[in-house]
Amino acid sequence: MGKDTSGEIANIDLDLFRRVSMVRARGDVRYYLNAVLVQPHQDGVLAVASDGHRLLVGLDRRGMCARPIIVDLSADAAKGAKQGERLSFVESTVGPTFVQAIRRRPDEIVDKRFGVRNAGDVIDGRLAKLVEGKFPNWVSIITPRKLGKASGFVVNPVYMREMMRAMQFSRFSGVEVLMTDAGANGPIFFIPARANADMELVGIVMPMLFDRSPDLPSWIGNTVAAGHEKPAKQPADQPAGEVTA
Structure with missing residues (x-):
């Protein structure tokens, strides 16, 4: 984990935070979905965002998080x-509902003329609003116990993006994504749900050759969603509410 500094609540890779925040909601009455959850993890720090239909979770192994926060930061x-640029969230003097969001230069930047490291220099600083409430228990959706045996495929992201772009017609209300019995070695079908019978479209993307079976990242299995931790069990001979040394 990264080293904690005075007043710093969390720091995380800026690009990772940006990518995760792409799927957060906009103007949802469930106000916590309009922001990004940043929470501690035993392997670093997690950023989580969802609009109720999509979910993105990012792990920064170099990051640090002292406590979970739900932060609304402008795009x-x-x-x-x-x-390599990093984002630091620091306690704010404005009040408990705000944090200072500080964008810092990457550790690797070196001034070749003078040999001076510019690591940590501030690029931008602004206030970010903290959102109160409890973020949904996103871990319960994606844990291996709930999903059962994982199966999937590896595809070129450019192919996926272009295929989905081709399916974006106003007359289509959705897109079915299907796999055949051939599994990870077979074609992946994209079939738009028709709003009328004027047009039909079927897309196929072949998976990439890969040297292992796709599987969920190991760190997903040992993650607990912030605010949904189970209370520690009381010893059998200890009265409830009693604090031991």
């Missing part, structure tokens, strides 16, 4: 993010 704070 332009991460514009033009360069590799």
